[in-house]
Amino acid sequence: MDKERMAQLRESFHRSKIMTLFKAVPTGMAKGYFEISVPKQDFMLRPAGMFNGSTMATLVDVSAGYVAASAKPSESYLTTVELKVNYLTPAVGEMLVARAQVVKNGRILMVVRSDIFTVSNGKETLVATSLVTLMRLALKAPDVQID
Amino acid sequence: MDKERMAQLRESFHRSKIMTLFKAVPTGMAKGYFEISVPKQDFMLRPAGMFNGSTMATLVDVSAGYVAASAKPSESYLTTVELKVNYLTPAVGEMLVARAQVVKNGRILMVVRSDIFTVSNGKETLVATSLVTLMRLALKAPDVQID
Amino acid sequence: MDKERMAQLRESFHRSKIMTLFKAVPTGMAKGYFEISVPKQDFMLRPAGMFNGSTMATLVDVSAGYVAASAKPSESYLTTVELKVNYLTPAVGEMLVARAQVVKNGRILMVVRSDIFTVSNGKETLVATSLVTLMRLALKAPDVQID
Amino acid sequence: MDKERMAQLRESFHRSKIMTLFKAVPTGMAKGYFEISVPKQDFMLRPAGMFNGSTMATLVDVSAGYVAASAKPSESYLTTVELKVNYLTPAVGEMLVARAQVVKNGRILMVVRSDIFTVSNGKETLVATSLVTLMRLALKAPDVQID
Numbered sequence: 001m002d003k004e005r006m007a008q009l010r011e012s013f014h015r016s017k018i019m020t021l022f023k024a025v026p027t028g029m030a031k032g033y034f035e036i037s038v039p040k041q042d043f044m045l046r047p048a049g050m051f052n053g054s055t056m057a058t059l060v061d062v063s064a065g066y067v068a069a070s071a072k073p074s075e076s077y078l079t080t081v082e083l084k085v086n087y088l089t090p091a092v093g094e095m096l097v098a099r100a101q102v103v104k105n106g107r108i109l110m111v112v113r114s115d116i117f118t119v120s121n122g123k124e125t126l127v128a129t130s131l132v133t134l135m136r137l138a139l140k141a142p143d144v145q146i147d
Numbered sequence: 148m149d150k151e152r153m154a155q156l157r158e159s160f161h162r163s164k165i166m167t168l169f170k171a172v173p174t175g176m177a178k179g180y181f182e183i184s185v186p187k188q189d190f191m192l193r194p195a196g197m198f199n200g201s202t203m204a205t206l207v208d209v210s211a212g213y214v215a216a217s218a219k220p221s222e223s224y225l226t227t228v229e230l231k232v233n234y235l236t237p238a239v240g241e242m243l244v245a246r247a248q249v250v251k252n253g254r255i256l257m258v259v260r261s262d263i264f265t266v267s268n269g270k271e272t273l274v275a276t277s278l279v280t281l282m283r284l285a286l287k288a289p290d291v292q293i294d
Numbered sequence: 295m296d297k298e299r300m301a302q303l304r305e306s307f308h309r310s311k312i313m314t315l316f317k318a319v320p321t322g323m324a325k326g327y328f329e330i331s332v333p334k335q336d337f338m339l340r341p342a343g344m345f346n347g348s349t350m351a352t353l354v355d356v357s358a359g360y361v362a363a364s365a366k367p368s369e370s371y372l373t374t375v376e377l378k379v380n381y382l383t384p385a386v387g388e389m390l391v392a393r394a395q396v397v398k399n400g401r402i403l404m405v406v407r408s409d410i411f412t413v414s415n416g417k418e419t420l421v422a423t424s425l426v427t428l429m430r431l432a433l434k435a436p437d438v439q440i441d
Numbered sequence: 442m443d444k445e446r447m448a449q450l451r452e453s454f455h456r457s458k459i460m461t462l463f464k465a466v467p468t469g470m471a472k473g474y475f476e477i478s479v480p481k482q483d484f485m486l487r488p489a490g491m492f493n494g495s496t497m498a499t500l501v502d503v504s505a506g507y508v509a510a511s512a513k514p515s516e517s518y519l520t521t522v523e524l525k526v527n528y529l530t531p532a533v534g535e536m537l538v539a540r541a542q543v544v545k546n547g548r549i550l551m552v553v554r555s556d557i558f559t560v561s562n563g564k565e566t567l568v569a570t571s572l573v574t575l576m577r578l579a580l581k582a583p584d585v586q587i588d
Contacts, residue, residue: 029468084525086544086545086549086552086572086574088544088545088552089545089547101528102526103527103567103570104529104567106529106530109528110475111529111570113570126544126545129544129552129554129572130572130573131525131527131570131572133527
C-alpha cells in the first residue's frame with residue numbers, strides 16, 4: 001500500500017466516531033491486511049465479564065471495511081453487503097484484536113475474513129471468525145448499499 | 148409470556164450498558180417476539196449520514212438474545228452461536244427498529260430472525276435482515292459459549 | 295410475471311440436469327415467488343432416513359436462482375454470491391418443498407429467502423430456512439461470478 | 442487419527458450414496474483435516490460450463506461432516522446446524538477439490554471451514570470458502586438435528 005493511501009486510511013480511522021468510542025487503535029495495516037486493537041470497556045461486556053457478541057460483530061464489520069479499502073484505490077466507495085460471525089468460545093481477556101484479510105478482491109464484490117482474538121496476560125485466543133462480503137461502488141458515489 | 152418473566156427481561160434490558168449507550172427502548176415484547184427502538188446518534192452513522200453496519204449488527208445480536216430469552220424459562224442462560232446479517236439498502240432515517248422473532252425454539256439450539264427497519268418521517272423501510280443461532284446452556288451455567 | 299417469461303423459466307427448469315436428477319417439479323411460480331417439489335430418493339438421505347443437508351442446500355441454491363430470475367427481465371444473467379442455510383429439525387418425510395421469495399430486488403444485488411419443508415402424510419414441517427445473495431450481471435454476459 | 446477411526450470414515454464415505462453419485466474420492470484424511478476430490482459431471486455444471494453452486498454447497502456440507510467426525514471418537518453422531526458458502530469466482534475446471542479443517546472443536550458444537558478449489562490443467566483456483574457449524578449429539582443418538 002502506498003504511503004498516501006495508508007495515511008488516508010489512518011486519518012479516516014481516527015475520524016471514525018465509533019472507533020473513537022471503542023478507543024480502538026489500528027495496530028496493523030498493509031495492502032490486504034488490517035488489524036484493530038480495542039481495550040475492554042464496560043459496555044462491551046456480558047454480565048459474566050466476557051466481551052459481548054455485538055462488540056465482536058462491530059470489530060468484524062469495521063475491520064472488514066478497512067481491509068477492503070486497503071486493497072482498493074483511494075476513490076473507492078465500499079459498503080458491507082453481508083456479514084457472518086461464528087462465536088467460538090467465551091471471549092475472556094483485557095483486549096480484543098481483530099485481524100482482517102482479503103480472501104477475494106473482485107472488481108465489484110470483495111470477500112474478507114476477520115478473526116477476533118482476546119488477549120489475556122499476553123496470551124491470545126481465537127474467539128470468533130467471520131466472512132464478510134463488501135461491494136465497491138462507483139467513484140465518489142453517493143452512499144448506496146446494494147441498490 | 149408471564150408477567151414475572153417480562154419484568155425480568157425489562158429489568159435486564161435496562162441494566163444493559165450497551166443498550167443504555169444506544170438509548171435503546173424495548174418497544175415490543177411477547178413470547179417469541181422482541182422489538183427494540185433506537186434513536187440516531189453520531190457514532191451510529193457513516194460519514195454520508197446513514198446508519199452503519201456495526202449498529203445494525205448490534206441490534207440484531209441484542210434483539211436475538213432477548214427474543215430467545217422470551218421463549219425460555221427464566222433460569223436459561225443463552226449465548227449467540229453465530230449471526231448473519233444481510234444489508235439491503237442504505238439505512239437512512241431518524242431511528243432504527245429491530246423486530247426479532249423465534250423461527251425455531253429447540254431444546255438446546257434456537258434460530259431467530261431479526262429484521263431491521265429505519266423510520267423516516269413516520270415511514271418504515273426494511274434495511275437489513277438476519278438469521279441468528281443461539282444456544283441454551285444449563286441452568287445458571289457459568290458464561291460459556293459453544294464449549 | 296408475463297407468460298413469455300414464465301415459459302422461459304419453465305423451459306430452463308426442465309433443461310436443468312440437476313433438477314432432472316432430483317426429479318424436481320416447479321410447483322409454484324410468480325413474480326418474486328418460486329416453489330420446487332422433490333420426491334425422496336436414496337442419494338438424498340442420511341443413513342437414519344431423513345433428507346441430508348446437501349439436498350436441502352441444493353434446493354436453496356436452485357430455488358433462489360429461479361425466484362431471482364422471476365423478478366428480472368429475461369435477458370438477466372444471475373449468479374449466487376453467497377448462501378446460508380439454517381437446518382432446524384430432522385427432515386423426515388416423503389417429499390421436500392422449497393419456497394423462495396425475493397426479500398430485496400436491487401439493481402445489481404438481490405437477497406432471497408428460501409424455506410424448506412418436508413411433507414409427511416400430507417403434513418408440512420419447516421425444516422430449514424436460508425438467506426441467499428445473488429448478483430445480476432450485464433446482459434448476456436459471459437458466465438462470471440463476483441469478478 | 443487412529444487407524445480404526447480412519448477405516449470407519451473411509452468405509453462410511455464409500456457407503457454414501459451421494460458421494461457415489463458424485464464419483465467422489467477421499468483424497469486426504471487426518472485428525473481435523475478432510476479432503477474430497479470430484480471429477481466433472483454434467484449435472485454439476487451451469488449451462489455456461491462451470492460448476493454450479495449446488496455442487497459446491499454439497500461438497501462443503503459433506504467435507505464438513507467428515508472433518509468434524511475425524512476429530513471425534515467413533516461413537517459420535519454429528520449433524521449440520523448451519524452452513525454458509527461464499528462463491529468467489531467462476532468455478533472453471535475439470536475437477537473440484539474440497540479441503541475442510543476444524544476451526545473449533547467444542548464439546549457440543551464444532552466450527553469447520555471448507556475451501557473449494559477447481560483444478561484446471563494441474564492449476565488450482567480457490568472458488569469458494571465457507572463456515573459450517575455442526576452439533577455433536579449423544580452417543581448413538583437417534584438422528585436428531587438441533588432439537
